[in-house]
Amino acid sequence: MGALSIFPPRASTTAGEVDALYGFLLVVGIGMTALIFFFVFFFAIKYRRRSPDERPKAIHGSIPLEITWSVIPFLVMLVMFAWGTKLYFQNYTPPRRDTLDIYVTGKQWMWKIQYPDGQREINELHVPTGRPVKVTLASEDVLHSFFLPAFRLKHDVVPGSYQTFWFEATKPGRYHIFCAEYCGTNHSQMIGWVTVMDPVSYETWLSAGAGGSSMAELGQKLFEQYGCVSCHVLDQQGRCPSLRNVFGNPVKLEDGRTVIADEAYIRESILNPNAKIVSGYKRDVMPVFQGQINEEGLLQLIVYIKSLSNPPKPAAAKTAAAAGKRSPQ
Incomplete structure (x- = not known):
């Protein structure tokens, strides 16, 4: 413009x-x-009264x-x-395949951003051109609104739920991030930047930040830390349903309904396990984790559960291996 x-x-x-x-x-x-x-x-002007004695005709x-x-x-x-x-x-129906998944958590008064490979940023978002980017939004406290003016996208970030949208950047540069919903005294300071890079520069930036644990690995640590592995046995029948190949697939409930195991379903099942009981399993087996795991931890657990249904692609595996070789020991 x-x-x-x-x-x-x-x-x-x-x-x-x-x-x-x-x-x-x-x-x-x-x-x-x-x-x-x-x-x-x-x-x-046309139908003004021209004299005191003038009477307009009736219009039917x-x-x-x-x-x-x-x-x-x-x-x-x-x-x-x-x-x-x-x-x-x-704008709000992401492509089913080949998206770059990025997770944004709003908190007074900052945007905390996680990438699948483990990079984390505050008030900074890096994306490549020419690739669909799926953004999953969560809030740790109050209502926020994630606004990207240059992409013509804005979505409310509602506490207690997840919202998603997607975009495909076309023009390298730095663009504003705003919170477009009043969220407290420092609302005006809840700003950030999107840096759009060409694919080669983005891969270089991504590799430079490699070396830490990925979101899936962090989620696996939480999965083990909270003892989930003792009931959710991955490759055999346990006290709770196996999570292998669950994400994105239909789940039959005890009341006869069928739901899709998406991010919202998994989040609810962690925080309030009795809300939806899988057919063939009992109530009150899984403890309630409401208030024990923050939104970032919930997103990490969800990415880990996703990884149990989506084996890494060969190209992604090679990239990760190459990054590991380049990392200092």
Whole structure:
């Protein structure tokens, strides 16, 4: 965008589409307003009372006219609705494969960011161009809103639940992160930066930060620390369901319902195990972990459980091995 533009730069694949919809809404809104005021003044002058004795003729209405001015705005509104709905589902339905998963936790007054390979940042997010990035949002305290103006994306971060959206960056550079929901006295300071890099530079940055434990490894440590492994036996029947190949698949419950084992289901099952009991298993076997594990730990456990269903790809394994060789001993 130009130096004098009121819009931030466009840096994602959908930014142009969002701007086009906003432009359409702006043109329609200004056009409708101008048309209404034009007719207000036109009819005020045309049908003004010219003398005290003048009596206007009675108007009984026009059905075709009333249908016209009702149907045309309705059709325009339908276009707005359909266009907005398309963009909403497009932006908040991540691709099923080949996404870079990044986990963002909001906390007064900072954004804590975790990458699958173990890197962590505060108020900084690094992403490559040309690759879909899936962002999972969580809050440790109050309601926040993760806003990326250059990508035309904003999503509320609601305590006690997970929200996801995705984007694909197109233009290298540094772009703002804001919290767009008032969250306390230092709300205005809850800001950060997205650094968009070309794929080669991103891999270089990623390798430079390698050497620590990945999110899956940290999740496995928590899994063992809290004694989960004693009941959730991975390769045989235990007191609790096996977690091998669970994530992303249907789970049949004792009440006959079937749910998908996504991030929200696993989070609820950790914090409130009796909320949904798997068919064939008993209640009150698993302890309640509400208040014992923070949101970052929950995300690490979820990534570990994901890893039990998604074996690492050969290319990813080679990259990890190469990074390990480059790490200082």
